[in-house]
Amino acid sequence: MKSRSEQLVDELGRKIVTGEFVQGDILPKVEDLSEIHQVSRTVVREALKGLSTLGLVKSNQRSGTVVLPRSEWRWWNIDVLTWVLEDEKNRDFLLHLTEVRLGLEPTAVALAATRATDEDRMKIKDAFTRMEQSLGDPKAWAVADYDFHNVLLSASYNDLIINTIKTLQKALIISREKTLLAAIEDKDSPYDSPTTEALERHRAIYEAVMNRDEVLAHQKTSELILRVKRILEKIYTRDL
Amino acid sequence: MKSRSEQLVDELGRKIVTGEFVQGDILPKVEDLSEIHQVSRTVVREALKGLSTLGLVKSNQRSGTVVLPRSEWRWWNIDVLTWVLEDEKNRDFLLHLTEVRLGLEPTAVALAATRATDEDRMKIKDAFTRMEQSLGDPKAWAVADYDFHNVLLSASYNDLIINTIKTLQKALIISREKTLLAAIEDKDSPYDSPTTEALERHRAIYEAVMNRDEVLAHQKTSELILRVKRILEKIYTRDL
DNA sequence: AATTATTTGTCCGTATGTATG
DNA sequence: CCATACATACGGACAAATAAT
Numbered sequence: 001m002k003s004r005s006e007q008l009v010d011e012l013g014r015k016i017v018t019g020e021f022v023q024g025d026i027l028p029k030v031e032d033l034s035e036i037h038q039v040s041r042t043v044v045r046e047a048l049k050g051l052s053t054l055g056l057v058k059s060n061q062r063s064g065t066v067v068l069p070r071s072e073w074r075w076w077n078i079d080v081l082t083w084v085l086e087d088e089k090n091r092d093f094l095l096h097l098t099e100v101r102l103g104l105e106p107t108a109v110a111l112a113a114t115r116a117t118d119e120d121r122m123k124i125k126d127a128f129t130r131m132e133q134s135l136g137d138p139k140a141w142a143v144a145d146y147d148f149h150n151v152l153l154s155a156s157y158n159d160l161i162i163n164t165i166k167t168l169q170k171a172l173i174i175s176r177e178k179t180l181l182a183a184i185e186d187k188d189s190p191y192d193s194p195t196t197e198a199l200e201r202h203r204a205i206y207e208a209v210m211n212r213d214e215v216l217a218h219q220k221t222s223e224l225i226l227r228v229k230r231i232l233e234k235i236y237t238r239d240l
Numbered sequence: 241m242k243s244r245s246e247q248l249v250d251e252l253g254r255k256i257v258t259g260e261f262v263q264g265d266i267l268p269k270v271e272d273l274s275e276i277h278q279v280s281r282t283v284v285r286e287a288l289k290g291l292s293t294l295g296l297v298k299s300n301q302r303s304g305t306v307v308l309p310r311s312e313w314r315w316w317n318i319d320v321l322t323w324v325l326e327d328e329k330n331r332d333f334l335l336h337l338t339e340v341r342l343g344l345e346p347t348a349v350a351l352a353a354t355r356a357t358d359e360d361r362m363k364i365k366d367a368f369t370r371m372e373q374s375l376g377d378p379k380a381w382a383v384a385d386y387d388f389h390n391v392l393l394s395a396s397y398n399d400l401i402i403n404t405i406k407t408l409q410k411a412l413i414i415s416r417e418k419t420l421l422a423a424i425e426d427k428d429s430p431y432d433s434p435t436t437e438a439l440e441r442h443r444a445i446y447e448a449v450m451n452r453d454e455v456l457a458h459q460k461t462s463e464l465i466l467r468v469k470r471i472l473e474k475i476y477t478r479d480l
Numbered sequence: 481a482a483t484t485a486t487t488t489g490t491c492c493g494t495a496t497g498t499a500t501g
Numbered sequence: 502c503c504a505t506a507c508a509t510a511c512g513g514a515c516a517a518a519t520a521a522t
Contacts, residue, residue, distance in 0.1 A: 243510090245509085245510090279511095280511045280512070281511085281512080282509090282512080283509085283510065283511085286509095286510095300519080301517065301519065302517095303519070
């Protein structure tokens, strides 16, 4: 169960992200918010502080609490990420997220190709073998695919990149439960499904990493994600 | 002036990041912290809440506040970033940051090559022209260089990438004031200085963007940052 | 398996400080 | 200089979770 102030952060945060409040708008003053939402001023104050740390607003004495431009938002906060993803008006944000993946994942895999220990290599091999064996089984495939990407990621030994990609994945999972992303996935499947083609794409990455070929590993991972990006681009232009 | 609770967050946060408290450690209980630091329990509670949102600790009723593993930290928070950068024990973190740049900046420039408007292109041209004209003037060069990278970044029209790179730059600037990063910069200058070689590297990027050649733009930006990465790697291995 | 003790969580009202139109 | 609105800090009361008995 969420606290009252967390609920308020959620409520107001969504209104900002969805554009109900826009840059430069002044939120109702503490006392009014307290009245409107039937909570104490302490709760309101905590909520405003929460919104501040998200970079969504800035409280100024006398002039009130003002909504900040998008450039100030803490985009890597999981709540901000999911609110944006869940908002239909920000549909091309999914494309933007994919562009971040396109930057970071090939880099991570290239690092893994040079840094993976013998133990890492065993885990990578294990995950890929399970992918090979689950061509007919979407559920087993999904698990193996997930493991494969994750062991590769860990083997990059770059905490920052690992954390960033994991945050991104988490946001996608959370918002996919609620939004039309699920529909997109069903219709056009930009995500991996157990086809021979997908397997071969992964095999190329797998072999490059095992051969410590960072350039090839980068390239093949890049191709994999670029395919997702192209599908998303097609969907968005088609739906205009 | 920072509030008492912010000071506490800073103090405790640093102790966690530098390893004075490690994963699994239990912080003193609220009442004790209140006594130790001579503040009210409210202030302590706010500080613990702050540390929680940074992902550094998790408070549990009855069993106290426990320090979380590095994988849980909010790495993109500016405070966490600078604490880590300022800690000598994390010296290879600068390398990790550069690897993130290596992933994201070429991607951003490639996007700029396809998305830059006419107005963006004018600004890009202006910044590059100023770089050309300031070959003998380190200060003017620094400004033009900064502008050049920033207009390119904005022209990517990907808020997430823009924000991430800017956060990264900000952290570097803050921590460079305080640490040995300044010394590294002086000795080996992994950053741009006004040489003909640096200018030509930038010209390659400039022309690729102007020609809307996203592949070349990506490659040339990649080479620029890779050069920084190689220098850092050399420094770290030399100093072992 | 039920109870107790401990620790944090939540919310409250109040008091005083501080920036600013 | 005043009125306004937020900022900071305090302490108290009760709720909730859970380790220990």
